[in-house]
Amino acid sequence: MRINSLRLQLLAWVVLPLAGLATVNLWTSHGNALATADLITDRMLVGSARMIAEQVAMTDGVINATVPPAALEMFDTGDRDRVYYGVETAGGRLLTGYPGLPGTPGRPSMEATYRDQTLRLLTFTHAVVGAGKDSPISVTVGVTLFGHDAMVRHLWFSAFTQQLALVAIAGVFVLLGLRRGLAPLIRLRDAVRSPERSELDPVEIAGAQSEIRPLVDALNAYMERVRAQMAAQRRFIANAAHQLRTPLALLSTQASYALRETAVDARREALVALQASSARLARLAEQLLTLSRAEPGSRRPRADRIDLTQAARQVLETHAPRAVGRNIDLGLDETGAVPVIGDGTMLREMIVNLVDNALRYTPAGGTVTVRLAATDGEAVLTVTDDGPGIPVDERDHVFERFYRLAGATDEGSGLGLAIVREVVENAGGRVTLGDGAAGGLVVEVRLPLAGG
Amino acid sequence: MRLLLVEDNRELADWLGKTLRQANYVVDIVHDGEDVEHALAVGDHALVILDLALPRMGGLEVLRMLRARGNRVPVIVLTANASLDGRVKGLNEGADDYLAKPFQIEELEARIRAQLRRANDRTAPVVACGDLVFDTNTRLFSLSGETLSLTPREHAVLEQLMIKAGRTVSKAALSAAIYDFDTYADPSAIEIYVHRVRKKLEGSRVQIATLRGLGYLLRHDDLVP
Numbered sequence: 001m002r003i004n005s006l007r008l009q010l011l012a013w014v015v016l017p018l019a020g021l022a023t024v025n026l027w028t029s030h031g032n033a034l035a036t037a038d039l040i041t042d043r044m045l046v047g048s049a050r051m052i053a054e055q056v057a058m059t060d061g062v063i064n065a066t067v068p069p070a071a072l073e074m075f076d077t078g079d080r081d082r083v084y085y086g087v088e089t090a091g092g093r094l095l096t097g098y099p100g101l102p103g104t105p106g107r108p109s110m111e112a113t114y115r116d117q118t119l120r121l122l123t124f125t126h127a128v129v130g131a132g133k134d135s136p137i138s139v140t141v142g143v144t145l146f147g148h149d150a151m152v153r154h155l156w157f158s159a160f161t162q163q164l165a166l167v168a169i170a171g172v173f174v175l176l177g178l179r180r181g182l183a184p185l186i187r188l189r190d191a192v193r194s195p196e197r198s199e200l201d202p203v204e205i206a207g208a209q210s211e212i213r214p215l216v217d218a219l220n221a222y223m224e225r226v227r228a229q230m231a232a233q234r235r236f237i238a239n240a241a242h243q244l245r246t247p248l249a250l251l252s253t254q255a256s257y258a259l260r261e262t263a264v265d266a267r268r269e270a271l272v273a274l275q276a277s278s279a280r281l282a283r284l285a286e287q288l289l290t291l292s293r294a295e296p297g298s299r300r301p302r303a304d305r306i307d308l309t310q311a312a313r314q315v316l317e318t319h320a321p322r323a324v325g326r327n328i329d330l331g332l333d334e335t336g337a338v339p340v341i342g343d344g345t346m347l348r349e350m351i352v353n354l355v356d357n358a359l360r361y362t363p364a365g366g367t368v369t370v371r372l373a374a375t376d377g378e379a380v381l382t383v384t385d386d387g388p389g390i391p392v393d394e395r396d397h398v399f400e401r402f403y404r405l406a407g408a409t410d411e412g413s414g415l416g417l418a419i420v421r422e423v424v425e426n427a428g429g430r431v432t433l434g435d436g437a438a439g440g441l442v443v444e445v446r447l448p449l450a451g452g
Numbered sequence: 453m454r455l456l457l458v459e460d461n462r463e464l465a466d467w468l469g470k471t472l473r474q475a476n477y478v479v480d481i482v483h484d485g486e487d488v489e490h491a492l493a494v495g496d497h498a499l500v501i502l503d504l505a506l507p508r509m510g511g512l513e514v515l516r517m518l519r520a521r522g523n524r525v526p527v528i529v530l531t532a533n534a535s536l537d538g539r540v541k542g543l544n545e546g547a548d549d550y551l552a553k554p555f556q557i558e559e560l561e562a563r564i565r566a567q568l569r570r571a572n573d574r575t576a577p578v579v580a581c582g583d584l585v586f587d588t589n590t591r592l593f594s595l596s597g598e599t600l601s602l603t604p605r606e607h608a609v610l611e612q613l614m615i616k617a618g619r620t621v622s623k624a625a626l627s628a629a630i631y632d633f634d635t636y637a638d639p640s641a642i643e644i645y646v647h648r649v650r651k652k653l654e655g656s657r658v659q660i661a662t663l664r665g666l667g668y669l670l671r672h673d674d675l676v677p
Contacts, residue, residue: 241532242533243532245532246464248554249530249553252554252555252557253464253468253557256557256558257467257470257557260474270470273463
């Protein structure tokens, strides 16, 4: 059975061993009580026998034994014990007492059955002056065990109650201590559960112990992370809404213009432009979706094994018509498969954004080259273009979402490089920007090469 | 009626310009907040349409600067930030109206008309001078109930004279109101436009009088000069 309550667990850990110890203790104390009772009984038997023996004397040459009442009365402890005695000469003649009482010559004491009763017996030997061959005499006193057993019970019972009280008190203190010790945890629970806590502010638990403090700190750190993530998400959504508004205004304006225009050519021109705007808007929506998917935690992490060379080839093939249309020399420079581990869809989307950017900024008649290599355990993907490049002091910023170069006149969304960075970092790689030999931009993506 | 459109998204600026020109406005476009002051100094713009997200000098800053220099040209602010806070800020900085993107062009035009009416102390959407009537909503002139067919330049000349009806309009002011930055402002061409408009107004009770060295004046027979 599993106990899930901390209180019960701790109580069990404290009280059960304590109860075990108490049991062992009781067992030994039972032994002690028995030994004590034996000792006391034996002392009484010795005392009684000695009293009887001392009354044995020679009277007119005849050995005479009288049993003093005190020697028997000393066993009258209210337990209805019966006392048996016998005084014998050295020759074995019974002077007085009960016949056939077993003697214990040479031994301290013994227990024996006499007349269907268990007796504790002791024989005391005593020399009688002038008794001749009758000396020494032996006095045997036996007593039933009622008083003895009552004494054992009495001694043992008081030990038992003491031990029981000890265990009970220990249990109570454990519970009290736990109640006190767990109070900060209860307060933490109430603080976290409180209906007033709509914001993720850190919780402060006064009096939290050094064992609970790390829990509170970890909880606060976690809430801080969640809060930062939520804030980033909110900023992103606000930004995205902002970025969608201008293209929508453009779309609506173009539609209105086309509706009002009566000249066929001008109307056609407006409709063509409207079509292009709506395609760009669709692309923007797609990029926003990609970005939200690239966000950590928004998608189950995938570890596809994909060949970057093949992925790049597919991307270039789909972008070839656009390149041909603008007379751009779009080329792939590869020496074989470059396998990496990552989210295949996102990695492909990353290449799409790089190629899309390169084609966008390269003037008509320029060159765009995608190069793939595997060096030192790294997959290296570079995209080189003939465009205007990115000034060095802007290079850190262009990876930010919606960041646009000052004075940029093209229709880029400002999301492409943000997507690239997000995807590359999720796949454990890094992306850097450099100058092309011909003045354009070189984007270099390095990813860990898949083994095997 | 000459408008200044300040919008950094070139495509949106171009198409807004085209659409407004369709409605016989003369439209100048600048893409940068820093160009606004200069543009306003050169052209005699009746109204500014100002986007807030501008490179170098933001729209709010432009607005603050204009108002600080005492320029009272009506400004309609366009913005992608539709929050209440943003609207209040814009209006506090001296914007006359506020329009959040995306908007319908009809709404922008209605707000332009409303601002122009207010700037000219008019409340009625229809301006009349004798039997010549200008409907600021449809932006069409009519003479005795008949729509007057005018080219954009002729329209600009007549609209300017109409708004200032009964007052002298200098050739320079007329020129500033009808030419945009992309057109060479030829002062002698003004005379040609005025001449053409006069011909179209023949037979009506409205005349364009020439005051040598001063400019032109639109008047009708009922008006005591």
